[in-house]
Amino acid sequence: MSLAPSAPCEDEALDLLASRPLVVLTGAGLSTDSGIPDYRGPGSPSRAPMTYQEFVATPQAQQRYWARSHLGWQRMGRAVPNAGHRALAALDPDLLITQNVDGLHESAGSRRLVALHGRVADVVCLTCRTTSSRAALETELDLLNPGWLERHGWVASRPDGDVDLDDTHDFVVPRCPCGGSLKPDVVFFGENVPPDRVARCYAAVEALGHDGALLVAGSSLTVMSGLRFVKRAAQGGTPIVIVNRGLTRGDALATYKLEVGCSEFLGELCTRVSRF
Numbered sequence: 001m002s003l004a005p006s007a008p009c010e011d012e013a014l015d016l017l018a019s020r021p022l023v024v025l026t027g028a029g030l031s032t033d034s035g036i037p038d039y040r041g042p043g044s045p046s047r048a049p050m051t052y053q054e055f056v057a058t059p060q061a062q063q064r065y066w067a068r069s070h071l072g073w074q075r076m077g078r079a080v081p082n083a084g085h086r087a088l089a090a091l092d093p094d095l096l097i098t099q100n101v102d103g104l105h106e107s108a109g110s111r112r113l114v115a116l117h118g119r120v121a122d123v124v125c126l127t128c129r130t131t132s133s134r135a136a137l138e139t140e141l142d143l144l145n146p147g148w149l150e151r152h153g154w155v156a157s158r159p160d161g162d163v164d165l166d167d168t169h170d171f172v173v174p175r176c177p178c179g180g181s182l183k184p185d186v187v188f189f190g191e192n193v194p195p196d197r198v199a200r201c202y203a204a205v206e207a208l209g210h211d212g213a214l215l216v217a218g219s220s221l222t223v224m225s226g227l228r229f230v231k232r233a234a235q236g237g238t239p240i241v242i243v244n245r246g247l248t249r250g251d252a253l254a255t256y257k258l259e260v261g262c263s264e265f266l267g268e269l270c271t272r273v274s275r276f
Helices: 008-018 052-057 059-076 083-091 104-108 134-144 148-152 195-208 224-235 262-275
Strands: 022-026 095-098 113-115 118-125 131-133 182-186 213-217 240-243 256-258
Touching: 008 213, 008 240, 008 256, 008 262, 022 083, 022 195, 022 224, 052 059, 059 134, 059 148, 059 182, 083 104, 083 262, 095 195, 104 113, 113 195, 118 134, 131 134, 134 148, 195 213, 195 224, 213 224, 213 262, 224 240
Parallel strands: 022 095, 022 213, 095 113, 213 240, 240 256
Antiparallel strands: 118 131, 118 182
8 A cells, every 4th residue: 555645755764764774663553553552642542551560569460460461362362464564574674673562573474573572472480481372371261260251351452452441359360380470471561671682673773874774663662662772773873764643752863754654654665665
């Protein structure tokens, strides 16, 4: 799908990106076309997701999280890649950094990828650190909580696979065979991104120099985990293109800031690349 017609700055941004090595940073706005709501886009409701400190504090907090997430998984787990994900897989940038945990870039076929905040399809034990499949856990949650989905399937979805539900006192949460608590293998608010992931992303951004470009698609850059790569690119003199509906914390550093749809823009970028 093409942008029609492109404004002059959009044309310039597309030509710049099509002719250079790329690192791409994506956020929740890229997955809205797949039916997953975002945190901070225009019209998004205000919400405060559970922090890591809250999650580990009490069994009741973990019960509340898993009760909601079990419902949310029924929707996020069935989401499929949209045109933007497929376009990025075709573009195959030097590195694709995603702040999303939905796994849709992997499903679309992206190869050189860092899932900065992990994947919600994986589960980790907080005691023995063993990782396991979310699908297997979901089967167990169904068995331990018969009728839960039927009773609460109407509740509203949230961006991270969570839902808006308060009555969770009777939800049964399994534990790891070692006795430890289970957590999605994602970086919660209040946790640090693993250093090896950050180092790989910094290295890719720094390698761009003046000859490459950094593209940000669908992120407000509100949290430092993504904004730091924009700042590093700016320090190195790398051109930066931000595609996002609404303001971002990186706008002042951008060579071009475009308020257009991610899927449409990335599709047009694929077309431009084929001309070079």
